[in-house]
Amino acid sequence: MRPGDLLGSSWRAIRSHKMRSALTMLGIVVGIASVVLTVGLGLGTQKDVSEEIAALGSDLLIVSPGSSTDESGMRGGFGSGTTLTRADAEALASTVAVPDAMAVAAEKTASVSLEYGESNWTTTVTGTSTSWTEVRSRELLYGSFFDEDDLDSSASVIVLGTETAEELFGSTYVVGQELTIDDESYEVVGVLAEAGSSGDTSLDDLAVVPMTTMVDSLDDSGSSESVATIYIKAASSDLLSAASQEAEALLLNLHGLASADDADFTIDVQDSLLDAATSVYQKLTVLLTGIAALALLVGGIGVMNIMLVSVTERTREIGLRKALGAAPANIRNQFLIEAMILGLSGGAIGVAIGVGLAVALPPVLDSTIVISGLALVVSVVVAVGIGAVFGVYPAARAARLAPIDALRDQ
Amino acid sequence: MTATISPLHDLTAPVIELSGARKTYHTGDIEFEALRGIDCRIFPGEYVAIVGPSGSGKSTLMNILGCLDVLTSGSYILAGEDVSHMDEDALASARNRRIGFVFQQFHLLSSLTALGNVELPLVYAGVAPAERRERAMRALTRVGLGDKSRNHPGQLSGGQQQRVAIARALVTEPAIVLADEPTGNLDSHSTRDVLGMLDELHAEGSTIVLITHEADVAARASTVYNVTDGQFVGAGTEIAK
């Protein structure tokens, strides 16, 4: 039997039983439409999350003193060294040496007790430069950040997080208020907008002062040149690794080191947020995939069920075809191809409905649905596969029918 | 039990050669012997009628001759090929190449046109579409339905449907045409029509085996075999024309 004839006779059988064919496809249509939607929702959620993370600064490099591991695998004074300096930070800010960096800010921190009237509050004070807001993706709720003049004059100005302001003053609108640290008075020039928390640490309980002020008045580490961390914001997240390489080359050069193995600093990507979001996303994906698989299984059982009915209904036709010379394989293939065509059509209709809903739903649901071409192609292939898998049993039954019994069937 | 050799065809090889043909059906624990040792040879160009009372084993014999079923014991040689021990695929091929069936219930596929139905055996023979269409058209013209090729079975009378079935039986140029009660579902006018058709085929040289329980139908054949309780009774009777 010629392949074209096989296809033709399967196609005619489907067309001559339109209602039954439509019912058979229904399960697949629903299954594939839900797969397209759930995959689209999953991808959409991933996109939303990664955009949020980008907003939080996933284009951020964190340079810490000390090497993360030495040759024996031991941590070599990671985070506690004094190998990073303010001069390093200034060099990294050069657009020539690190062209893919957009902004650089060094941080020096100390734990300090803030006082206002009768109340006091202990928090981490960060000394940094004016580019800090840009590098850390922070905005001001009230007032303004300190400026270059404040930095030059090591002015006694301070910017507070909302939580710190709340704890100390009982309110967040505290611009122009004075607080004291070690009996020295500081003017609050700005309050940072809320940023939530990263892991266990609140991003809203902090105080920021000019680096010079930090070094002159607050730092008690004894090494005025060293900094705790240098943050580098890449020009875009695509350029993160380029910026990382440039920064590494520059620092190795400045520190007079020959190879990256000797590095007395570590460059990390801020990925903890990404990790957390990815794990949420993965759980969501597993859940949605499970639901979609279940829908497809139900669709597949529907195909098998109705194909079995069809074999019974067409017993006489099968007997006749066998009498006219159809081999068991011809009959089996006809039913298998019927099931696959039903899968293909159901899949295609399901994809169309899924895409339609993906366009119609987001404004209503306020969620992002991303349609990926690959997912659509895979969906259709899966639908055809389901037709084939669940068509095997009915097709084998049809092929096994004895021609005389089949012909005698009334 | 006696094999009858038609003297007219002594010099040619038989199309059908059954020896000691037995068929036993098992229904649960009950065994039933539907054929009890039939010997028979049918030669090219013969028009054989098989008659007998209901339940005597006529359809069972027809199924064996048509390779739709296999013997429990004995041998069956069809056009020189031993089909007694063939597997399903080989039997399907033998049916396709050697046998043309005409059934009492016509057995046309309602989703196909008359032409499509006649083409069907050629489809399973793997004949290319253009040749297939041409041969099917020729067969339809031969049974006088050249102008009805595009009608579906539902748009044809009973007699016309049976003629389509005859065209389908002829289209592969089989060694033998097997007709089981081909006029059982037809009125007297259509019966004459279809029997006339078979007479014509016989005149043109086709080998025909016809099963019937009507004496006037059997009277048209060249040889008549009488089956009772799964055995041939007496010799094949040659009908004088």
Ligand SMILES: Nc1ncnc2c1ncn2[C@@H]1O[C@H](COP(=O)(O)OP(=O)(O)OP(=O)(O)O)[C@@H](O)[C@H]1O
């Ligand atoms: N598949 C089967 N299983 C069991 N017994 C069967 C089977 N087919 C036929 N028989 C029995 O074999 C005997 C012969 O049946 P067959 O159909 O050959 O009769 P027939 O001569 O064609 O009768 P009719 O003229 O009524 O068509 C009957 O007694 C029938 O009950």
Ligand SMILES: [Mg+2]
């Ligand atoms: Mg019968």
